[in-house]
Amino acid sequence: MKPPAVRYARAGDVREAVALLAEHGSDAKVLAGGQSLVPLMSFRLARPSILVDINRIGGLDRIEQDNGSLLIGAMARQRDVELSDVAAAAVPLLPQALRYVGHVTIRNRGTVGGSLAHADPAAELPAVVTALGGDLVLEGPGGTRSVAAEDFFTGTFTTVMAPDEVLVGVRLPRLPDRTGVAVEELARRHGDFAVVGVVAAVHLAADGTVDLVRLAASGVDSVPVRLHAAEAALSGARPTADVLEAAAATVDASIHPTDDVHAPASYRRHVARLLVQRALGAAVERSGAER
Amino acid sequence: MTELASESTAQRDTLSITVTVNGHAYTADCEPRVTLADFLRHTCGLTGTHLGCEHGVCGACTVLVDGRSARACLTLAVQADGATITTVEGLATGNTLNPLQEAFWDNHGLQCGFCTPGMLMTATELLADNPDPDAAEVRECLSGNLCRCTGYDSIVRSVLDAARRMRG
Numbered sequence: 001m002k003p004p005a006v007r008y009a010r011a012g013d014v015r016e017a018v019a020l021l022a023e024h025g026s027d028a029k030v031l032a033g034g035q036s037l038v039p040l041m042s043f044r045l046a047r048p049s050i051l052v053d054i055n056r057i058g059g060l061d062r063i064e065q066d067n068g069s070l071l072i073g074a075m076a077r078q079r080d081v082e083l084s085d086v087a088a089a090a091v092p093l094l095p096q097a098l099r100y101v102g103h104v105t106i107r108n109r110g111t112v113g114g115s116l117a118h119a120d121p122a123a124e125l126p127a128v129v130t131a132l133g134g135d136l137v138l139e140g141p142g143g144t145r146s147v148a149a150e151d152f153f154t155g156t157f158t159t160v161m162a163p164d165e166v167l168v169g170v171r172l173p174r175l176p177d178r179t180g181v182a183v184e185e186l187a188r189r190h191g192d193f194a195v196v197g198v199v200a201a202v203h204l205a206a207d208g209t210v211d212l213v214r215l216a217a218s219g220v221d222s223v224p225v226r227l228h229a230a231e232a233a234l235s236g237a238r239p240t241a242d243v244l245e246a247a248a249a250t251v252d253a254s255i256h257p258t259d260d261v262h263a264p265a266s267y268r269r270h271v272a273r274l275l276v277q278r279a280l281g282a283a284v285e286r287s288g289a290e291r
Numbered sequence: 292m293t294e295l296a297s298e299s300t301a302q303r304d305t306l307s308i309t310v311t312v313n314g315h316a317y318t319a320d321c322e323p324r325v326t327l328a329d330f331l332r333h334t335c336g337l338t339g340t341h342l343g344c345e346h347g348v349c350g351a352c353t354v355l356v357d358g359r360s361a362r363a364c365l366t367l368a369v370q371a372d373g374a375t376i377t378t379v380e381g382l383a384t385g386n387t388l389n390p391l392q393e394a395f396w397d398n399h400g401l402q403c404g405f406c407t408p409g410m411l412m413t414a415t416e417l418l419a420d421n422p423d424p425d426a427a428e429v430r431e432c433l434s435g436n437l438c439r440c441t442g443y444d445s446i447v448r449s450v451l452d453a454a455r456r457m458r459g
Contacts, residue, residue: 001345008323008369009302020302031370038326038365039346050302051323055370079359103435105353105360105413190434 003041007050013057014139014166020052022141022164028052030166032075032114035106060113060168065090070172074113078125079104081112090174091132093181093201093214097124100183103191116152117167119159122193122219124183126153130224131199131216134172140165153223176212179203180287184275188262194219195263196271200279202239204287210234215280220255220272227254230276239284248277308372312337313381321368328352328363330371331378339379339408343437350436353409354378360416379408382415391415391453400449402440409436414450422458426451 011017021028029037029048032055040046054060060075063084070090072081081087082098101107101115101124115125116136129136130149138145141164152159161167175181185197196219203212213234215227229250237243257268309318310327312335319334328345331337331354343349345364352363355377382389388396391414401407410433417424417432424432429450430443438446 002329003324003326003367005304005322006324007302007304008306031367034367034370035347035362035365038367041324042346042364051367053370103350104416104432105350105362105435106347106365108359109356109361109366190431 001042001044003038004044004047006041006048008053009050010053010056014054014060014168017052017054017057017166018139018141018164020050021166024050026163028163030054030117032117033077033109033111034114035102035110036114036118036120054166062169063087065174068174070094070174071169072112072172073169074111074117074167076112078102078107078110078112078115082107091128091172092175092179093128093132093183093199094172096181097128097183097199100124100185100187100191100194100197106191112170113167116170117159117161119153119155119157119223120193121153121156121222121224122195122197123224124185124194124197124199124218127197127199127216127218127224129170129172130226131201131214132172132175133214133226134170136167137169137171138165139168144168146171149224150226156222175201176203178288179212180283180285180289182279182282182286184279184282186271186275196220196257196268196275198272198275198279200276200283202234202280202283202287204239204284209236209238210284211236213280215276217251217255217272217276220257220268222256225255227251227276229254230280234280239280241281244277244280244284247280248273251276306369306372308369310335310368310371310374310376312376313378323367323369325368326364327354327356327361327366327368327371327376330368331363331376334368337378337380341405341408343405348437349406349409350413351406351409353412353436355412355416358416358419360413377412377415379411382411390456391418391450394453394456395446395449398449398452399445400441401446406436406438406440410438410446414453417450418454418457423454424451 027049031051060073062073185194201214205211230247233247257265341351343351347365
């Protein structure tokens, strides 16, 4: 189908975008890459009265390192982040996870901010930002605020953003050198949304014990889930096969999958545990390598 | 300054946009809801860009926007204002097929031809970025383009053959 009739405004800067959103409330939708919004409109699942186009706002597409963190503007295209040396050096988990987002053609236009604001619980970027404890930067009529990833996502396609707030960027902590990262996903076809996805980062201390572990799963709840219990089981330990298995065994209590057309909840539980074990194993194996 | 700001935030039902397609500039009034695919087909009369699913799954409408592949059904025409577009009509020179098109011809890379414009445009970007892909890379690249006739083998063969020809 075709998108329904809609009005359109091009914001020149974030302040203008916020003013437009404040004027129209939840009738307005921010248009970034459009890779989720346009099909939702074509299906008539979304019928905004006005689109606020933020594509031409200068500086919203930056990818920068700053004070030990990686700052990505909301309009940075997924493909640009995937190919960015700056992003790869600071957060190597990011380019790896992005390869699972749709296809190159989708990533050419799809944006980091769009994927996070869309908040699909099966999507990769929300899982990465949740695993790493990133901060989402929002701008509204009252100014700018920063929200931790675990507080940002509140449900399927739902976030804490007010109707008059714009997501302007995300800040991710830089992973130390020699951190091993891994993405494990079960999907029907490459590029499809995952039935279950797991992202992991592991750093080993000089004595071979784990001194940093970050772990999150997608497709196992209405929001991406940081797997704190599994992280705790691994933290400070030597990552032997037994320890990895014990860490993966904690996953069952951390997730709340539901049955749907793609898979029953019991299968998602089984796969989540398996993928956590694989992702941790791969991240441990890759840790210690120069990047 | 104030005038500029109010100009940019004007809330419109239609917009005059200019898009350069295969070297020709098209200027037209356009409703915001019109996709780039419909703009190309209806306003520019370029019906080589095919619409299969109209929600970003089949890849038949793939075009190049400023040199990078995009789904024309997932791009609003107003977003392409000022952009340079290449469609399948821009590949051949007159009646002379380009090497990629020729390779599709020679390797039976199409049967009904509906998906072919999207296949060609997606492969165009791949070969520009990676002149020597292996079969797995071609398959991954084309995984977002659906073909209901060929079973893909002949398409993959066509792209690999085109890569060989283009490397010379």
